[in-house]
Amino acid sequence: MSSPDDLAGPKQKLFEARTKIFPKAVDGSFRRLKWALMAVTLTIYYVTPWLRWDRGPYAPDQAVLVDIAHRRFFMFSIEIWPHEFYYVAGLLIMAGIGLFLVTSAVGRAWCGYACPQTVWTDLFVHVERAIEGDRNAQIRLQKAPWGPAKIAKRVTKHGIWLLIAVATGGAWIFYFDDAPTLFGQVVRGEAPIAAYATIAILTGTTYVLGGLMREQVCVYMCPWPRIQGAMLDEKSLLVTYKYWRGEPRTHGLKRAGPAARRPEVQDQGAEPQVGIPSLVALAANPEKTPRIGDCIDCNACVAVCPTGIDIRNGSQIGCITCGLCIDACDQIMAKIGRPPRLIGYSTIADETIAGEGGEPMHPLRRLLRLRTILYTLVWAGIGMGMLFALGTRTRIDLSVSQTRNPLYVRLSDGSIRNTYTVKVRNMENRPREVEIGLSGLTRAAMWNDAGSRETAGSTVRLKVPADQVARTRVFVAAPAQGPTRQDVTFTVRALDQEGGQDTDENFFERPETGQ
């Protein structure tokens, strides 16, 4: 029989309290890589809207501009119109396949180095350290009672965080309007309400996600770890604890002594240590040597981890592969005179081979496999296709639609008139004059709503303002004799030196009898 206690079950917590993480500062090659990437990505983010690009008098001179009001996207010399949105779609597909490629090759490198959440969290962590000190000082401060010093530190920290958050939200809006103008407007309080609302929202999200929630975003909110985890295979590069080298762990270098270490993993380049029995002796009598691993269970890898995980438990959802544990472990390995990279970038396949005493393939050689090559080919193919389309696209576009009510009109001289709505898109940032012509219809006369039948000719001229769509109604009259539905082709040709033309197919309709 169950006791009442058993039936009630253990007391449940309503929520899972967050275990606060105090990542320790660390230096090393991956830390320096993170610094560099942080500098590059933040510079790109903050500086890009301020780059100028001369596009002449009829277009904005901002290098990168998402001009929602005029439905244009400017990126240096490239100008994307709404109907060319497939370029953006192509870029998104390339970004997706690029992520597959990166993930299958080097694991979650995006997470660890380039993801905005990682970059800003890293920035916030550095600010925190500068004010509150490193890990131990932060833990002490956390436990300390509230007093003037603690309040001052906390206020300063959150103040600087908020400043960074405001700058982040503020920089975002400059991508959508002329940056210098908008900056002046924002400062003077004359900017549109949408600008202030955007700043407020992005300030809030940056502060909350980057400063307060940090690794919780990566673990609970972000779908990427799940997707990327599914895309990894045993040949993907991951941050890996070399269990075959580290286990069994032991506390303290002195107690175990280097003598007990496995001879087969003795680094060839390591200096011989005083008092070590010869390798020959160890090799001759391996069973009698108590074997211990390189891991001294110092927890340095856990202390530096920004998501607070223990990498020695294997690949897990909290690991963003930032490599800081590698730096931390390398420092310890150097101190105890062991070869570096007890934790390192490696593949599961290589570690399995190494664990069995085999010679692992160089991780970089793992990159070249069918999966990565296919991803690269698809990725590059889309890129080349888009570049080709970009290079050959015309900046003049014709679109003809027939008026279908009525489909045709009989004129007093017995001929038949069709009406078309013609739209000419001038995607150059200067006004152009174009000529609209028609082929496939004999003895046709053409005029538009600015003229009349008396002024009809074989073509119609039209002035199209810079960066705009001109719309005109075109009337085409032709003899009543002929097929009830005749294919015609409209052409538009720019009349200036640069030229360029486009065509559009349509029909000329006649009544059944042709009379």
Added chain:
Amino acid sequence: MVERKRIDDKTGTSTVGHEWDGIEELDTPMPRWWLITFFASIVFAAVYVVLYPAWPLVHSATAGVLGWSSRGQLAKEVATEGTRKAPIEQALARVQIERLPENSELFQAAVAGGSAAFKVYCVQCHGAGAAGTKGYPNLNDDDWLWGGDLKTIQQTLLNGIRQPGNDATRMSVMPAFGRDGILQPAEVQDVVSYVRVLSHQEKPSEAARRGATLFANNCVACHGPQGKGMREFGAPNLTDGIWLYGGDRDTLTETVTNSRYGVMPAWGHRLDPVTMKMLAAYVHSLGGGEAFVPETPAAVAAATSNPEAATPVAQPRNVQP
């Protein structure tokens, strides 16, 4: 199935208490931020219910303390749109209709407004595409009974066709030559033959020759010596390819015997002057619009010296054949 909760050894978390095929579910608690978000949503909903319409009742819904409603918002947007359009309407009210094409932007605005008004008042007879039907003129073509320049179209719209009690209306009535005994049935057939020769539908014949004489005696007063019609009387051109009622023998026989004359309401007292101008601009823009030719230099001088006289004074045209 085990109904007892227990602590899972590996994770230290309690299970929810059921098990299938050895698989148990851990009762992992939600993260605190998730709960906070959940409660914040509940608070948001409560505030929303107080501020905005929310609970459906029998005949209406709770109003909310802000007093917002979708109908109210629509009314506000309609008012805003009216304010936006006001300058265009004022400019249209000032401009003389024949000078409207000089301002292409205003003309385009008038055509757009006219298109909308046409779909309300005119499609019943002239069709959605203004192509008309038997007895109702096609406004797209280049054939006009009363004239096709902006000013003339506007006057037709203002005063209508054959509207009793309107001095300025378009007025003319074709006699019923057969029914009233002016022409004998055989003579009607001769006239029909001649008219079909005029429009190149038949080859010249003996009947047509007889018809020519009858035509000269009875029809030229309105249709002109060559049968090209007269706009003063709204008399159609009989030589072109466009027939309002049809150009075949039977239809023409019916037309000559019993006569035809259509009517159109006068819109001047039903629609405002700006809408009239917009409608005229739209009809003119359909492809058959004619250029405005001032009647006399004196009229031009009068029009220029008095720009306020935007609405033309219609001339009475009560012409009885």
